[in-house]
Amino acid sequence: MFDILVISKLTKIYGTKVKTKALDNISLTVKQGELIAITGESGCGKTTLLNLIAGLDYPTSGIIKIDGIETTKLNDQELAILRSNKIGIVFQFFNLFPILTATENIELAMMIAKKSEDSQQKRAMELLKMMGLANKAKSKPNELSGGEQQRVAIARALANDTKLILMDEPTGNLDSKTSQDIMKYIKNLNKDGKTIIIATHDQTLAKFADRIIIMKDGKIKK
Amino acid sequence: MNLMKFVFKYIMRRKLRFFLTLLGITIGIATIAGLFLLGAEMETQVYSRANALGSDAMITPQHWCSYEYVSVLEGEQVGEAIPISDFENISKVDGLLITAPIIVKSTGIDGRPVTVTGINPSQMLVLRNWKTKEGQYLNNNDTYSVILGSSIAEKFNLSITDTLIIRENLFNITGVLEQTNTNDDISVYIPFETAAKIYNTKDKISFVFIRVDDISRMDEYIIEIQNVANVNVITNSQIIEESLDVIKTVRNASLLMVIIAIIAGFFGIVNTMATAVNERKREIGILKSLGARNSFIFKQFLIETFIIGFLGGFIGYIVGFIASYSILPQIFPAQYQSFQTTANLSTSSFDLNIFIFCILFSLAIAITAGLYPAWRASKLPPVEAMRIV
Numbered sequence: 001m002f003d004i005l006v007i008s009k010l011t012k013i014y015g016t017k018v019k020t021k022a023l024d025n026i027s028l029t030v031k032q033g034e035l036i037a038i039t040g041e042s043g044c045g046k047t048t049l050l051n052l053i054a055g056l057d058y059p060t061s062g063i064i065k066i067d068g069i070e071t072t073k074l075n076d077q078e079l080a081i082l083r084s085n086k087i088g089i090v091f092q093f094f095n096l097f098p099i100l101t102a103t104e105n106i107e108l109a110m111m112i113a114k115k116s117e118d119s120q121q122k123r124a125m126e127l128l129k130m131m132g133l134a135n136k137a138k139s140k141p142n143e144l145s146g147g148e149q150q151r152v153a154i155a156r157a158l159a160n161d162t163k164l165i166l167m168d169e170p171t172g173n174l175d176s177k178t179s180q181d182i183m184k185y186i187k188n189l190n191k192d193g194k195t196i197i198i199a200t201h202d203q204t205l206a207k208f209a210d211r212i213i214i215m216k217d218g219k220i221k222k
Numbered sequence: 223m224n225l226m227k228f229v230f231k232y233i234m235r236r237k238l239r240f241f242l243t244l245l246g247i248t249i250g251i252a253t254i255a256g257l258f259l260l261g262a263e264m265e266t267q268v269y270s271r272a273n274a275l276g277s278d279a280m281i282t283p284q285h286w287c288s289y290e291y292v293s294v295l296e297g298e299q300v301g302e303a304i305p306i307s308d309f310e311n312i313s314k315v316d317g318l319l320i321t322a323p324i325i326v327k328s329t330g331i332d333g334r335p336v337t338v339t340g341i342n343p344s345q346m347l348v349l350r351n352w353k354t355k356e357g358q359y360l361n362n363n364d365t366y367s368v369i370l371g372s373s374i375a376e377k378f379n380l381s382i383t384d385t386l387i388i389r390e391n392l393f394n395i396t397g398v399l400e401q402t403n404t405n406d407d408i409s410v411y412i413p414f415e416t417a418a419k420i421y422n423t424k425d426k427i428s429f430v431f432i433r434v435d436d437i438s439r440m441d442e443y444i445i446e447i448q449n450v451a452n453v454n455v456i457t458n459s460q461i462i463e464e465s466l467d468v469i470k471t472v473r474n475a476s477l478l479m480v481i482i483a484i485i486a487g488f489f490g491i492v493n494t495m496a497t498a499v500n501e502r503k504r505e506i507g508i509l510k511s512l513g514a515r516n517s518f519i520f521k522q523f524l525i526e527t528f529i530i531g532f533l534g535g536f537i538g539y540i541v542g543f544i545a546s547y548s549i550l551p552q553i554f555p556a557q558y559q560s561f562q563t564t565a566n567l568s569t570s571s572f573d574l575n576i577f578i579f580c581i582l583f584s585l586a587i588a589i590t591a592g593l594y595p596a597w598r599a600s601k602l603p604p605v606e607a608m609r610i611v
Contacts, residue, residue, distance in 0.1 A: 084513025
């Protein structure tokens with residue numbers, strides 16, 4: 001299988017006077033179609049690692065390659081294009097726009113990727129159906145349950161049909177039954193060929209993964 | 223979904239704040255539009271009234287300044303300072319076809335002030351080319367007779383069967399003039415000698431209209447007139463210049479207030495947009511995580527200010543248009559109100575140049591005010607922006 005993500009000797013240090021090493025010389029390779037769970041205690045560096053993979057922050061040193069592109073060499077503009085075309089992100093707190101309906105939240109990601117309005121609408125409806133939310137298309141986030149909001153957020157991450165999906169604590173804000181539902185959706189996506197990296201505390205969710213990576217103090221423990 | 227729709231949804235989320243910001247810039251633009259529209263209308267009025275005088279020049283006391291010339295165009299009361307003896311000497315100057323002495327005073331009709339103009343009937347008829355729509359024009363032999371401007375007759379419902387009391391003297395209304403759409407419509411006219419007597423002007427007159435036989439020799443006539451009398455002679459074009467100076471002075475002074483209003487509007491937009499950037503930090507981070515480039519964020523905020531600027535200019539012009547013909551005359555009665563009295567002002571129309579200026583100026587102010595907040599928003603590091611909960 002093709003290596004969709006290659007991380008080599010990645011280090012991230014925060015602060016100038018008081019320095020905190022959030023990631024310490026991490027190397028990791030993820031193959032296309034894998035479902036990876038990154039677990040570890042709070043502050044171990046899971047979210048920092050996801051942020052660096054997503055190009056939302058710059059590493060202090062090291063290399064990240066996504067789909068063959070060395071992202072650590074890209075500028076803000078190029079990273080934005082990369083995120084739009086190659087990476088979908090799902091957050092713990094859903095991060096939907098309260099002013100937009102479920103459909104519009106999904107369309108937003110495609111608008112940023114400069115897709116036509118017709119194709120946005122068509123794809124958004126497809127994804128809402130896939131997530132079992134066709135009847136909630138016109139609902140705003142405050143009219144949806146936590147699980148429904150997270151399914152909209154997942155649909156948004158899938159909108160541009162990116163190869164890599166990053167999920168930061170996707171069930172962290174949901175009850176156990178809803179978490180189970182979300183896990184099924186995630187597993188189905190993986191079966192459809194998506195490469196998924198999940199940062200999670202949730203050991204039940206981690207067990208769904210093909211591979212579990214345990215982090216401690218900014219290093220990969222296992 | 224498109225960017226305009228997205229921005230519009232944000233505006234709808236904070237309707238009151240948007241409205242208040244819009245109000246700030248609208249007030250500034252409305253003031254500018256009002257001043258410009260009024261200024262343009264006043265300039266037009268100055269030209270038309272100067273042309274309507276019918277004379278080639280006017281003889282005035284030496285001490286008169288621009289405001290008195292405006293008063294003449296306005297048909298307002300002015301003092302008397304030219305001795306009759308000087309007027310008689312002036313009348314003897316060769317080349318003057320008409321020397322029409324004028325006294326401008328005021329009286330009250332139904333408790334409202336009305337201008338009373340003392341004239342030489344036959345000379346004024348030649349100068350102004352008046353026509354009567356009712357009754358007869360004044361004869362030079364008339365004494366306690368009065369002819370009314372058309373607006374006065376209409377406003378006070380007066381006709382030739384009525385009488386008028388001026389300074390406790392009973393006057394017969396001999397006729398009503400046809401409408402001229404000048405200030406002639408808002409005065410009543412009595413014989414010059416009668417005006418001098420009832421107002422006790424002590425052998426002095428307000429000013430003199432003259433018409434000459436050869437306009438190209440005006441400079442010579444002025445010298446000759448000033449040789450025989452201590453007066454000032456001002457041609458119609460100089461009256462226009464002097465009156466326009468007054469308008470410009472008033473407008474420039476008013477522009478200072480406008481600048482303050484515009485500055486307030488400018489900082490209102492800066493404040494609104496800076497607050498919006500702070501409030502939306504997290505959402506900016508989310509947009510960036512979805513792949514939004516800096517230019518997308520920049521455009522999003524700039525479109526908001528563009529909408530404020532465009533609407534501010536558009537609504538400001540409309541408000542200014544209405545205000546210039548209703549509110550401002552109440553604020554500046556001396557300079558403006560008298561210009562509002564004639565009927566033809568109500569026909570004033572849309573001015574495309576001022577409209578375009580208002581839109582462009584408002585856009586320039588709003589976009590300038592929005593540049594920094596929009597730039598700051600676009601430069602927010604995504605991770606830092608998303609840390610805000």
